[in-house]
Amino acid sequence: MLSAQEQKTIKTTNQITQKEVVIKENKRITIKTVDDEKISGRFKIENNSIIIISGLYFLPTNNILN
Numbered sequence: 532m533l534s535a536q537e538q539k540t541i542k543t544t545n546q547i548t549q550k551e552v553v554i555k556e557n558k559r560i561t562i563k564t565v566d567d568e569k570i571s572g573r574f575k576i577e578n579n580s581i582i583i584i585s586g587l588y589f590l591p592t593n594n595i596l597n
Contacts, residue, residue, distance in 0.1 A: 538555055539555075539556040556574065556575055556576055557573050559573050570584050572587070573585055
């Protein structure tokens with residue numbers, strides 16, 4: 532018997548064009564933090580407030596620039 536696993540995603544909206552993009556977990560992303568630091572790699576969603584990038588960076592979602 533196969534069971535469906537919930538796919539975790541990030542949904543982001545371009546503030547100028549209002550276009551929404553949905554990114555599935557384990558895809559390669561680049562994030563710019565509020566400290567003007569760029570972090571890139573494959574991401575995993577730990578919970579509603581933490582994203583793990585390449586298993587090295589534990590990034591609170593309130594540190595991400597829109």
